[in-house]
Amino acid sequence: MTPADLDSAVENAVVSRVSDIVDGLDKDPTAVGRRVVIGVRTRREPVWHGDRDGEIGGHPVRYVACPSVLSVLDALAAPPAGKSAYEVLVVLTDRDERELGEAVMARLHRAHLHDVSKYTLLQDLLKVRQLDPRLRGRENGWLVDALVDLARTGQLPNTTGLSFGREVALRHVVRARLSVDSTALDLTSLITAADVPGNRARWQALAPAERLGITAHLVERLGGAADVVLRLAAARDDVLAELLVADVLTGAPEDDLTAAHALGAFTHSRFGPDEPNRAAIATAATAAVEIATGTDSPDVWPRIRHADTLLAQLNGSAIAYVSRVLPSGFTSRLERAAKTLDDRDLAEVRAHHDATEQSAQVRRLHAAVRLRRWLDSRPSEITTTSDALRRHARDLAWVDSELIRVRHGSSSPEVAKAFERIASRVGKRRAELDIRFAGTLAEAAYTVPNGVLGVETVLPEMIAPLARRHKVLLIVVDGMSGAAAADITLSIAENPRLGWTEVVRSEDGGREAVLAAFPTETAYSRTSLLTASLSSGNADTERRAFPKHPFWPPRTRATVVHKAGVAGTSGLDLGAALDAEFAPRTEPQVLAVVLNTVDDALAKGRQSDDPGWHYRDVAYLPALLERAAENGWVVVLTSDHGHVLEHGSRHRPDPTGTARWRQPGDQVHEDEVVLAGPRVLVDGGTAVLAATESVRYGSRSHGYHGGASLAEVAIPLVVLLPPGTDELDGWAVHSQGQPDWWTGREPRKPTRPPRARREPAPAQPDLFTGDESRGARLVAGETFVNTHRGQPANRVLKAEVFRDVVDAVLAAGGRLPVAEALQAAGTPGRNPRGLVAALGRVLNIDQFPVVDLIDGGRTLVINEKLLDEQFPEGR
Structure with a gap:
């Protein structure tokens, strides 16, 4: 719209307004014979481009633009010029009534400044065919004013020839004022x-x-929360921060006095006496939390921190725990959970928006909760060496891993104190178990106990049999403890893209540990491993002995590569010599690679927020796993001994040995053990070894090995099948997974042995006792029978397997460790993925997951609701 068009529209609106007033004057006998002055207020400096003199209803009218009070006085002083019963003088001014003064206002018609005809002006401005009649109502005067203002400034689209309704008008105004589409x-x-x-x-x-x-319109659309937002926007400069504070205040219990006082101060200072209701504030606050948690915009974080400041100003910091957004809320939740070590409080911490950013703190807290669960499980005493090694592989290694994390501490003094308390209790209990274990080692100094692999027997008793049918990659991570191995293998299992399947020799699906040689140092234990004999030596000793073992299958290519031989050269990440070992060959192959990342860390320490280990933390391990997967090698991941970390150890200087052992001489303390026998490889065959982590004989370091604690003696042993190889004759899939206290599962009683197989009888439910199991009703139902019959006979499980697995899983609450599910199916040690696939071909009708694997393949679940929907006859 051009300026001329706008001026013309305003003048038309003035004429329209004056016409309405003059029509009224004709009916007013007091107006006859006198001059009438009509004051019209304009929104900007008045101008009049049309004819100065005109006529309305036979009455002469003069229009005078008066941009100042003086010009108004001049117009009033001018003599009348008309000959009619009265003359109409229209004074156009942008001055208000106060500026004009009482004397001038008294001479104006009705002592009032009239507005122009906004409706006429709007229609002229928009050039529309028809305006919504509702716009004439007094309650919509603000809307017409807004539209006129937008039309004047060119912010309305071209509406020539169109109808213009109230809803369209509201949409245009909201978009112009708030930059949103209502x-x-x-x-x-x-x-x-x-x-x-x-x-x-x-x-x-x-x-x-x-x-x-506008607020009333948006309240109609969005409810009272819109009023809260818009009133805050009118009075405050940070709506998001204000609402994040409101989230805390309205989310706290209503009987909390701190929250009640803070909420009262908040509403009074933000809204005055006309306070919104609590529900509307809470609804707006919830939307603000969605914004804060749903964006990574750098603009949001300063405002979240600002909200913390505002909360403190309202004396509400004590209830910050309510917020899942504010940093103070995370700290409060963390401190509360550290104090209680309760799973529900842990869940509150993990639900906070900062949990991802503060993942190291959350992981340590989780470790503390797990250790509390372990103590609550009342771990039993150790009675034999073999029992201790098995328990370490399946349980105590996980304790050690979590204890290391908790000891890493916290920047919060309150959390640090809580961590110290639980670490002290667990450390004391672990020391007691280590001393018990050390007391069982007298026999192990002479011979390897029954049912246990000694480090010197790993090659002939396990690697050689594997090499008869598979290429074997033996990865010796020097110094890797059971705790480190637990972390590393978990990280491998949790990466589905890797595709490795862990197998074990135990039918129950649990891991085992290898007995180290004494002292538990590289020169003794690693040499014993790679030479397959109780001996001391170095890398040269190991390289000479490894290829010549008589137990290797005929024509076996056996090679050992130490640290110096593992290095990327010529563009190859493992180096040319090692990379060549993975070239396809027809002869049997055993490749041993020694990696020193863990052992090196004991001297140098690790710069990491998480003291745990990931497979990517071990130099060259990812590349070795990738190469082995590509070429179908079975991987055996092990070490030569474990280690303990420095944590306030007592120094008993003794130069006769190294960090964790000494020669006999002085008195033997309660936390030491004397071992003598052919498996003690120091001169004389006798040594005093530290039995707990709290003793050292040498200088201080980040970690130590050489002693007789379980963490040093129990060598982890992990066997991984490459992708595409799910089973290994004589081996079972590792199905026990993490201990119940680690996962948070309720401990279960051992599953009863599977029932004798019997063909399912026709469905004949007992209407009086209802004793028939859900599994029996399932396999007797028409839907199951027809689906089962439609499967190829050589690929479908027998009906009684479905019955027994369903009964076992549902009896456990719908979730069962795969080892127990395989036991119920009568196939212990087999691949659980194969069992689930076979069950799913019948149960997962139309791909609905009635049966599935979770927890990285460790747990079998059955969705009973879906089972009932898919097989309704058995409900």
Whole structure:
């Protein structure tokens, strides 16, 4: 619209307004014979481009633009010029009534400044065919004013020849004032729009009537929460921060006095006496939390921190734990959970938005909760060496791993104290078990106990049999403890892209540990491993002996590569010599690679927020796993001994040995053990070894080995089948997984042996006792029978397997470790993925997951609700 067009529209609106007034004058006998002065207020400096003199209803009318009070006085002083019963003088001014003064106002018609005809002006401005009649109502005066203002500034689209309804008008005004489309608006987008500085400044500058009108419209669409947002936007400069504070105040219990006082101060200072209701504030606050947790915008974080400051100003810091967004909320939740070590409080910490950013702190807290569970499980005493090694592989290694994390501490003094308390209790209990274990080692100094692999027997008793049918990659991670191995193998299992399957020799699906040689040092134990004999030596000794073992299958290519031979050269990540070992060959192959990352860390320490280990933390291990997977090698991951970390050890200087052992001489303390026999490889065959982690004989370091604690003596042993190889004759899939206290599962009683197989009888439910099991009702139902019959006979499990597995899983609450599920199926040690696939071909009708694997393949689940829906006859 050009300036001329705008001026013309304004003048038409003035004429329309004056015409209405003159029509009224004709009916007013007091107006006859006198001059009438009509004052018209304009929104900008008045101009009049049309004819100065005109006529309305036979009455002469003069229009005078008066941009100042003086010009108004001049117009009033001019003599009448008309000959009719009265003359109409129209004074156009942008001055208000106060500026004109009482004397001037008394001479104006009705002592009042009239507005122009906004309806006529709007129609002229828009050039529309028809305006919504509702716009004429007094309650919509603000909307017409807004539209006129937008039309004047060219912010309305071309509406020539169209009808213009109230809803269209509202949409245009809201879009112009808040930069949002009201038809697609929700609370989160309204908050976001209100916090844009330009929008907020524009909103705060609007006339109160227009703000109220827009607010009423948006309340109709979004509810009372919109009123909260827009009133905050009119009074405050950070709507998001204000609402994040409101989230804390409305989320706290209503009987909390701190929250009640803070909420009262908040509402009074933000809204005055006309306070919104609590529910509306809470709804708006919830939308603000969605914004804060749903974006990574750098603009949000300063405002989250600002909310913390505002909460403190309201004396509400004590209830910050309510917030899952504010940093103080995370700290409060963390401190509370550290104090209680309760699973529910841990879940509150993990639900906080900062949990991802503070993952190291959360992981340590989780470790503390797990250790509390372990203590609550009342771990039993150790009675034999073999029992201790098995328990370490399946249970105590996980304890050691979590204890290491808790001892890493916290920046919060309160959390640090809580961690120290639980670490002290667990450390004391572990020391007691280590001393018990050391007391069983007298026999192990002479011979390897029954049912246990000694480090010197790993090659002939396990690696050689594997090599008869598979290429074997033996990865010796020097110094890797059971705790480190637990972390590393878990990280491998949790990466589904790797595709490795862990297998064990035990039918129950649990891991075993290897007995180290004494002292538990590289020169003794690693040499014993690679030479397959109780001997001391070095890398040269091991390289000479390894290829010549008589137990290797005929024509076996047996090679050992130490640290110096593992290095990327010529563009190859493992180096040319080692990379060549993975070239396809027809002869049997055993490749041993020694990696020193863990052992090196004992001297140098590790710069990491998480003291645990990931397979990517071990130099060259990812590349070795990748190469082995590509070429179908079975991987045996082990070490030569474990280690303990420095944590306030007592120094008993003795130069006759090394860090964790000494020659006999002085008295033997309670936390030491004397071992003598052919498996003690020091001169004389006798040594005193530290039995707990708290003793050292040498200088201080980050970690030590050489002693008789379980963490040093129990060598981890992990066997991994490459992708595509799910089973290994004589081996079982590792199905026990982490201990119950680690996962948080309720401990279960051992599963009863599978029932004798019998063909399912026709469905004949006992209507009086209802004793028939869910599994029996399943396999007798028509849906199951027809689905089962439609499967190829050589690929479908017998019906009684379905019956027994369903009964076992449902009896355990719908979740069962795969070892127990395989036991119920009568196939212990087999691949659980194969069992689930076979069950799923019948049960997972139309791909609905009635049966599935979770926990990285460790747990079999049956969705009983889906089972009932898919097989309704057995409900």
